[in-house]
Every structure is written in structure tokens, then in C-alpha cells.
Amino acid sequence: EASIADITEDHAKMRPLVRKFKQTLADADGNWSQQYRKVFEEFVQVMAAATSNEQALDMAQAGIDTLQDELIYRLDLHTIVPVKDIFVLTNSFVKLETVDYVGTKPLQGFSLDESHPFPFKFINPCPPTDANPEELAAKQLQEDPSVEADIQEGQHVLHGHDACAQVDAFFRYGFMENSASVLAKSTFMTPDLTSLTSNKVFVLLGVTSELGPAKSLLQIEGCTVLGICRGDSGDAASAKRMQELIDFVTFHAPDNTTLKCVKGGADLLTQGPQIIQWILDNTKESQEIVVCPLATTSVGEEALRVAVAMDCIVQRISRQRRKTIVCQYISPASIMVLPPAASTMAEQRLASRPTIEKWASSYTRWCESSVVSVNNDYCIINGIVTALGPEYSMAKLLQQWRCMLTYYRDHRIVATPFAPPTKTASTIPAVAAALEGIHYFEPLIALPTASASTLMAAVMLSQIQFMNRPLPDMDENPFTIFWDGAVHGGVWTCPYTLESISTINWVLGKAWYAPSSSTNNSSTNDDDGENGGGATMTTTTTTTMTATIPEKARVPKVEATNDENGDNATAKGQPPKDKMERAIEILEAGSEYGKPMPDCVKERLEFL
Numbered sequence: 001e002a003s004i005a006d007i008t009e010d011h012a013k014m015r016p017l018v019r020k021f022k023q024t025l026a027d028a029d030g031n032w033s034q035q036y037r038k039v040f041e042e043f044v045q046v047m048a049a050a051t052s053n054e055q056a057l058d059m060a061q062a063g064i065d066t067l068q069d070e071l072i073y074r075l076d077l078h079t080i081v082p083v084k085d086i087f088v089l090t091n092s093f094v095k096l097e098t099v100d101y102v103g104t105k106p107l108q109g110f111s112l113d114e115s116h117p118f119p120f121k122f123i124n125p126c127p128p129t130d131a132n133p134e135e136l137a138a139k140q141l142q143e144d145p146s147v148e149a150d151i152q153e154g155q156h157v158l159h160g161h162d163a164c165a166q167v168d169a170f171f172r173y174g175f176m177e178n179s180a181s182v183l184a185k186s187t188f189m190t191p192d193l194t195s196l197t198s199n200k201v202f203v204l205l206g207v208t209s210e211l212g213p214a215k216s217l218l219q220i221e222g223c224t225v226l227g228i229c230r231g232d233s234g235d236a237a238s239a240k241r242m243q244e245l246i247d248f249v250t251f252h253a254p255d256n257t258t259l260k261c262v263k264g265g266a267d268l269l270t271q272g273p274q275i276i277q278w279i280l281d282n283t284k285e286s287q288e289i290v291v292c293p294l295a296t297t298s299v300g301e302e303a304l305r306v307a308v309a310m311d312c313i314v315q316r317i318s319r320q321r322r323k324t325i326v327c328q329y330i331s332p333a334s335i336m337v338l339p340p341a342a343s344t345m346a347e348q349r350l351a352s353r354p355t356i357e358k359w360a361s362s363y364t365r366w367c368e369s370s371v372v373s374v375n376n377d378y379c380i381i382n383g384i385v386t387a388l389g390p391e392y393s394m395a396k397l398l399q400q401w402r403c404m405l406t407y408y409r410d411h412r413i414v415a416t417p418f419a420p421p422t423k424t425a426s427t428i429p430a431v432a433a434a435l436e437g438i439h440y441f442e443p444l445i446a447l448p449t450a451s452a453s454t455l456m457a458a459v460m461l462s463q464i465q466f467m468n469r470p471l472p473d474m475d476e477n478p479f480t481i482f483w484d485g486a487v488h489g490g491v492w493t494c495p496y497t498l499e500s501i502s503t504i505n506w507v508l509g510k511a512w513y514a515p516s517s518s519t520n521n522s523s524t525n526d527d528d529g530e531n532g533g534g535a536t537m538t539t540t541t542t543t544t545m546t547a548t549i550p551e552k553a554r555v556p557k558v559e560a561t562n563d564e565n566g567d568n569a570t571a572k573g574q575p576p577k578d579k580m581e582r583a584i585e586i587l588e589a590g591s592e593y594g595k596p597m598p599d600c601v602k603e604r605l606e607f608l
Contacts, residue, residue: 001025002066003059004046017046036390037499040397041382044335048378053474057408060401060478064311067398071308073272087273087312096271096278097263101246103253107221118160120187120458121219125451126166126554127156155450161585163188165555167455173553174345174443176487180417180459183468183485187458193220196461200288200325201226203279203317205268205310206295207261208241210424210449211329213292213457214259215245221254226282228275228295231265238265268295268309269302276316283321290325290464291317293399300391307395311402318412325464326406329419329456330482332491333388333498334396336381336418337479342492343371343379349442350495357496368500378477383491385498387431404478411472415463416482419456420489421446437508439550441501443490446548452487459485 004018021042028035050056068084075081158166164185171181190196197220207214207227217223227245230238242265249259260282266275283289293310296303318324350369357367370381384393400416407414423435423446435446447455462468463485473480491498 003043003063006062007050007055007059013049014046014051017042017049021046032390033386036393037382037384037386040335040384040390040393041380044337044397045380048337048380048477048479050477053408053476053478056478057404060404064398064401064405067304067308067394068312071305083272083308083312087276087316089273093271093274093277095281096266096274098278098282099261099263101249101259101261103218103249103255103257105252105254107254107256118189118191119193120159120163120190121216121454122158122163122166122184122188122458123448123450123454124156124158124166125447126549160188162555163458169553169555170445173445173490173550174493175420175445175490175553177483177485177492179483180485180487183417183462184455184458186462186468193461194222196220196465197223199286200224200290200464201283203283203289203291204228205291205293205313207259208238208245209294209296211419211422211453211456212294213453213460215248216454216457218249218253218257218259220257222256224258224260226260226279228262228266228268230267231261268306268313272309272313276313276320279313279317280320285321286323288323288325289317289321290327292327292460294329296392296395300389302391303389304391304395304398307398311398314402314406318406318410322412325413325415326403327415327460327464328399328403330400330416330486331396332383332418332421332488333385334383334393334400336383336482336488336492337378337477338381338492339483340377340379342381345493346371346381346495349493353495366500366504367496370494370497378479381492381497383498385502387502400479400482403481407481408472408474408478413464413466413469414481415460415485417456417459417463417485418482418488418492420452420487421491422449422452423447424449433509434502434505435509436548437505437510438501439548440505440508441494441496442550443553444494445489445550445553447489455487459487 071083072080073083073086167184201224203226205228231242403416406412438444
């Protein structure tokens with residue numbers, strides 16, 4: 001309501017939408033839990049129809065100001081002030097102490113190794129099913145000792161060309177956009193990852209987030225990560241997750257990689273001003289600060305309060321340091337303003353679906369069409385799932401508002417890729433079952449946590465590079481900044497809304513695609529709230545999830561034979577390749593333009 005209070009209404013376009021929204025908002029009074037999906041949808045329709053970029057940004061600014069006014073900070077029993085005022089007084093509080101955790105692994109240096117000269121690790125969501133796990137782990141460990149930590153967690157690692165092949169398969173299936181594929185492959189094919197993190201400090205608000213990039217960053221030589229989490233100041237589960245991350249740094253990070261944390265932990269809600277000052281004290285003016293708000297909580301009011309607190313921190317840091325980069329994972333469980341091509345693909349998929357689903361959409365609330373609003377420039381898809389609650393939806397809209405203002409008005413680099421539905425270790429049982437059956441509706445896929453984390457880290461590392469960011473176009477709607485690097489999990493082009501197929505997915509996940517792993521019903525209170533980013537929810541029940549990736553989304557199998565030396569696998573009928581040919585093939589595969597390498601460059605490489 002505050003967002004549209006002062007906008008200038010265009011009589012032909014904006015006024016009818018604003019009146020419709022106000023009426024829907026009034027009708028929702030008393031039945032908010034059932035009507036909020038419609039309220040959010042119509043509000044985003046108003047923003048998308050804004051006659052100018054500035055008008056949409058004014059709406060975002062008014063909404064943020066109101067939220068920051070609503071969150072009250074209690075100084076003592078007699079003094080309360082709006083949070084936006086108290087966050088300015090960062091020097092008025094006792095400073096937080098810092099603890100440094102440094103890796104112990106010796107530096108590997110840069111080398112063109114035959115097996116995988118590109119060091120970034122993508123956790124394979126489709127590990128080979130016909131191989132003996134112990135033999136596969138032994139082979140990977142022999143090829144690359146640095147994968148020891150991943151092997152201990154039962155994960156299969158992909159490098160370079162192999163990782164690119166899986167990302168290409170995901171793109172062809174409709175799981176992610178081409179821009180995300182290019183960005184991820186750019187990271188996978190980078191031989192020296194330090195070039196991506198040079199002169200950068202990564203600030204992770206919710207460093208133990210399962211979807212966050214902490215572990216990927218901490219395996220890069222020379223990388224510095226500032227981690228905020230409750231740690232010892234939270235519950236036992238928070239302290240355990242933090243200790244696991246510290247152990248990871250100690251035993252698996254290079255000896256010039258550092259994780260800086262607040263001694264004893266810090267709470268985003270109660271220690272926001274101190275956290276801001278701590279970040280400023282541990283960074284330099286000349287450094288680029290990459291701020292990643294990752295912390296979320298389970299459903300309820302606290303989810304929105306944490307989001308507002310993180311927004312105040314991001315706002316203060318970005319305005320205090322001109323070299324701030326904001327990285328925010330966008331949830332597909334929200335109202336999405338998308339390019340018209342998404343609507344076209346959804347309609348094509350809808351035409352190929354079984355007739356019984358079309359019947360169900362006519363007589364029930366199941367299988368509701370995902371494209372509810374289309375104009376010449378955008379289509380609007382309602383991805384909200386009622387079980388997440390209105391506070392979750394408001395928190396995600398707040399994050400989008402902050403990214404818009406940071407990019408267009410503060411003129412900072414912003415990385416805002418969509419993150420896919422993710423199978424976290426602490427997903428609500430009902431949602432866990434629905435995620436197991438979600439792949440029945442092509443092209444939806446819910447990735448395992450480790451795979452989603454490494455994939456999003458690869459996209460983010462490329463997206464924050466200055467040369468990969470276009471200059472802001474003040475004539476376009478601000479929602480367009482979320483199109484770049486989208487790993488939406490198939491939600492963009494799915495013919496049905498997530499809400500309308502959630503029950504069907506639950507039945508399929510329970511009865512047909514039930515995971516083979518066991519469910520641990522022990523209490524793991526997740527008050528720390530750091531399992532955030534994509535469409536995930538946390539609760540007190542822990543469920544071990546399995547990967548269910550359709551065959552069409554996997555890399556096609558190629559029958560291979562060994563060469564005369566028995567060490568280079570080549571496709572049947574093809575002559576064996578030497579190391580130089582293999583290196584050139586890998587470099588050409590990573591080319592953004594898909595062009596062959598010039599002969600003069602090949603000759604120079606051979607000479608070297």
C-alpha cells in the first residue's frame with residue numbers, strides 16, 4: 001500500500017491496475033492467508049506496468065522505507081527506535097572480536113594437468129550409477145587429491161569439460177537459461193581461479209547456509225571470506241554447522257585462504273550495527289566487497305525481520321564502500337516478471353501434456369496454467385507456494401527491491417541469479433516429498449544441496465566480474481536485471497504453477513519416487529536460519545534427500561575404448577588424442593563464442 005501511495009497514475013495503463021490491486025487488498029482483509037498470492041501477483045503487475053524505470057524504483061524505495069520503519073529496535077526497557085535509525089550508529093556499540101581460521105593445505109599452483117587442468121569443482125548431480133562407489137572414489141582421489149573432502153561426503157566431482165557438458169544438458173532440458181550456462185562454463189573453464197577473486201572480500205551473511213558459496217570459495221587460493229552466523233551464540237545446531245565449516249577450512253583449504261568470523265558468533269537481528277562496523281573494520285577502501293545475504297529462517301514473522309535486518313546491513317555497506325558488489329540469490333517461489341519467451345515455451349509444453357491434466361485444470365485447482373498475465377514486453381508467473389507463508393514472499397520481494405535500487409540508483413555491480421528448488425538436509429517433510437516427485441512435470445528439477453551450491457557459486461563468480469555486467473538501461477523495467485544467470489530449476493517454462501501441482505508432487509514423491517534414504521526424525525531446531533537462497537524451507541525434522549534427475553537432463557553416454565597405452569579413453573572409432581590435442585579441445589569448448597582456435601594460437605601453444 002505504501003509503495004503505490006505517491007506514484008503518478010497513468011490514466012490509460014496504471015490507474016485500472018492500481019484500482020484493481022486496492023480492491024483485492026481490501027477484499028483480502030480477514031482472509032489474508034488464502035488471498036495473499038493474488039495480492040502479491042497484482043502488486044507486481046502494477047510494478048511491471050510502470051510507465052518509467054524511475055516510477056518502479058520509487059515504488060521499491062517506498063516499500064523498503066515502510067518495512068524499515070515497521071521493524072523496531074529496543075535499546076533498553078524505555079527506549080525503542082526504528083531499525084534504520086539505529087543501524088546508522090555503528091560506532092556507538094562495543095566492537096566485535098575477530099577470529100581467523102586459515103587453511104593448512106600447501107599451495108598447488110597453476111598447472112595444465114591432462115585429467116582436469118581446471119580446478120573449480122562442480123558436484124555432479126548425476127553420478128554414474130553403474131560404477132562401484134568405492135572404485136570410483138579411489139580413481140577420483142588418485143587423479144585429484146583435493147577432492148578428498150567431497151569423496152568423504154559421498155559426492156562425485158566434475159571438472160572443466162565434464163562440468164560444462166552437464167550444464168549444457170541442463171540448459172537443453174530447460175532447467176536454466178543460456179546466460180547462466182555461459183557464466184557457469186566460464187568459471188568451470190578458468191584455469192586460475194584467483195583471477196576471479198583477486199582484490200575481493202566475500203561477506204556471507206549466513207555463512208553456514210547450505211546453498212551458500214562458502215565451501216567453493218574457501219577452496220580457492222588466497223580467497224578471504226568474512227562469515228556471519230550465530231555460532232556459539234545460537235543453539236546447538238548452529239554451533240555444530242559452524243564447527244563443521246571451521247574443520248573444512250582447517251583440513252581442506254589452501255594455506256593462504258582465510259575465514260574470518262566474529263568470536264562467539266553474531267546475531268543479525270540483535271547485533272546489526274556491530275556487524276556493520278565489524279565488516280568495515282575488516283575490509284579496505286581499495287577492496288571490492290561482495291556481500292551475499294544468505295540467511296533465512298523457517299516460515300513466520302522472523303523470516304521477514306531477518307530479511308529487513310540484512311537489508312539494512314547491505315544498504316549501509318553499499319553506501320559506505322563504493323566498491324561494494326551485492327549478490328542475492330532470487331527464489332523462484334515468488335512472483336516473477338519474465339521475458340515473453342518463457343510464456344511461449346510454457347504454452348508449448350502445455351500442449352504436449354496428457355489430456356487428463358487439461359481435464360483436471362478445468363474442474364479442479366490442480367494443474368493451473370502458470371502464465372496468468374502477458375503483455376508485449378513481459379509475462380508474469382506466480383510461483384508462490386502457500387505453505388511458505390506471506391512473510392517469506394514479502395522477504396523475497398524486499399530482496400528484489402534492494403537489488404533494483406543498488407543497481408540503478410547506487411550504481412553498484414549486482415549479481416541476482418535465480419536459484420533452483422533445492423533439497424536441503426532440513427526440508428519440511430511434506431515439501432521434501434513434493435520435491436522428490438517434482439521432476440514428473442518437465443522441466444522441473446530439485447537439485448541436491450551440494451550440486452546447487454557449487455553451480456550457483458560458479459554462476460556468481462563469473463557474474464560479479466565487471467566485464468560481464470552491462471551498463472544500466474534506464475528505459476527498461478528493473479525486473480529485467482533478474483533475467484541474467486537464471487538457474488530457475490525449470491519453473492520459468494513449466495506449464496503449471498508450483499502451487500497447483502504441489503499436491504500431485506507430494507503423492508508422487510511419497511508413493512512413486514520415494515527416496516531410498518532414511519529419514520532422521522531427531523530434533524534439529526534451525527533457529528539460526530542459514531539455509532537460504534533458493535526455494536527452501538527449514539524445520540525441526542531432518543530428511544536425507546536423494547537426487548532424481550531425468551535421463552533427458554543427463555549427459556549422453558558415449559561408449560569409450562582405451563588407446564594403445566591404456567590410459568586415454570577415446571570415443572569408439574576415433575584415434576587417440578595426445579595431451580596437446582586434449583588441451584586445445586578443452587579450451588575451444590570453453591570459448592564463449594564457440595569458434596575454433598586459430599592455427600597461429602595452436603602453433604604457439606605447441607611450441608610452448
